[in-house]
Amino acid sequence: MDPVEYEMLRHMWFPVARVADLKDGVVGGALLGEELVVYGDGRNVTVAEGFCPHRGVALRLGRTRDGALECPYHGWLFAEGSGRCTRVPSLLPGKSRPHAALRTYPARTAYGLVWSCLAEPFLPAPGLPAGVDDTWQLAAGEPYTLNCGMRQLTENFRDKAHFPFVHADTMGDVSQVVDAYRITRDGWQLGWSSSLGSESVPDEFAAEFSHRLDYHITLPMFASIRVSSPSGGRRLVAQMATPLTADGLRVRQFWLVGVDAAAAAGGAGLADVLAYERQVFEEDHPIVENQRPVEAPLDLHSQVHTAADKFSITFRRVYGELLESFKGRS
Structure with missing residues (x-):
């Protein structure tokens, strides 16, 4: 792929998952060589990098707890929206958490699909043609x-x-x-x-x-x-x-x-x-x-x-x- 086209597509909206496939609130995705994880309840979704910053496990294997993504390896929790780590279960009481967060990407749901892009959108998210409305x-x-x-x-x-x-x-x-x-x-x-x-x-x-x-x-x-x-x-x-x-x-x-x-x-x-x-x-x-x-x-x-x-x-x-x-x- 031409480098200009690759960069352009990073700025375009694409579907990366189907809402129906959010098993335990989590599903994997990919876009232009980037592995992604999608988590949420289908109404509020987060699209983030697909591997845990702690030991690199695939987060698509995880599940959600109260809207946050739980890593399947050590139980680290990552908040919805921001991807910020909010809990490290192995820490003793009073010990501070590492400053860790998942890289997150723009996310929206439409037509039963989760959409995202890897960089600031160049064009608006595409929609269905005129005449296809909420009555369909x-x-x-x-x-x-x-x-x-x-x-x-x-x-x-x-x-x-x-x-x-x-x-x-x-x-x-x-x-x-x-x-x-x-x-x-x-x-x-x-x-x-x-x-x-x-x-x-x-x-x-x-x-x-x-x-x-x-x-x-x-x-x-x-x-x-x-x-x-x-x-x-x-x-x-x-x-x-x-x-x-x-x-x-x-x-x-x-x-x-x-x-x-x-x-x-x-x-x-x-x-x-x-x-x-x-x-x-x-x-x-x-x-x-x-x-x-x-x-x-x-x-x-x-x-x-x-x-x-x-x-x-x-x-x-x-x-x-x-x-x-x-x-x-x-």
Whole structure:
């Protein structure tokens, strides 16, 4: 990974854990080669360096006590928020504690996920597209760890041309021709709309989940599709790619689904939507893990493009502009 891109990504918000995975109030995470520990009750969370400053044990093995993180090795307690050591059980009464604290990072929860960044945020935390509000039901799926680049995974998510070849089992008989489309841009957000006939989705989803597809991407990696049916029901699937390693070639795919009130009333249960989208993602994984180069190149002349790749071309160009904007920050 280019050093400028690495530094830029340190200043970006990424999901690092799923709230549902806070076992005993603790779960491990990683971002750009940094091992992290996440602890809290799901409403108030702390993201901190992943190893105890005393003897270096992995704090993801610990648990919480009254909101503080307890090291599993010697029971040292680290306060929520500050990461400051508040108790060393082995000390005799009256003995002062060492001045120890965990390095902490910005933390927030949204959509069932814990988000963090390694340095002062360069951009605001990304959000779901307009129209997805508190009336929707949302659920975060179980994350995947993949050997591919962040941009590679993000481009795959919006590549409609691969549907009839990769997703024939889940989407059925989809047209191989991609109609012309227009891309909209608002700052570091991109979008475009398309359509998919009801014959292209499983029978149990056909009535609720046809036909309009509204794609939305907030750079660098938050992508979503909102699917609207003629009856008014809408569902959402969103994907976030978190670079786990410093070279960016190993990522964690976080994802979530949602349904609006009309879709839920029509029988679109979150469990069924999660199962369907899980199958779609798992059809993609052998593809994204077997591409070369492992990361989508920003050099637009290094690969062959067609009209169907208009979004990928725009995404790469705007990503390059984001890098330049970061380099030129005051």
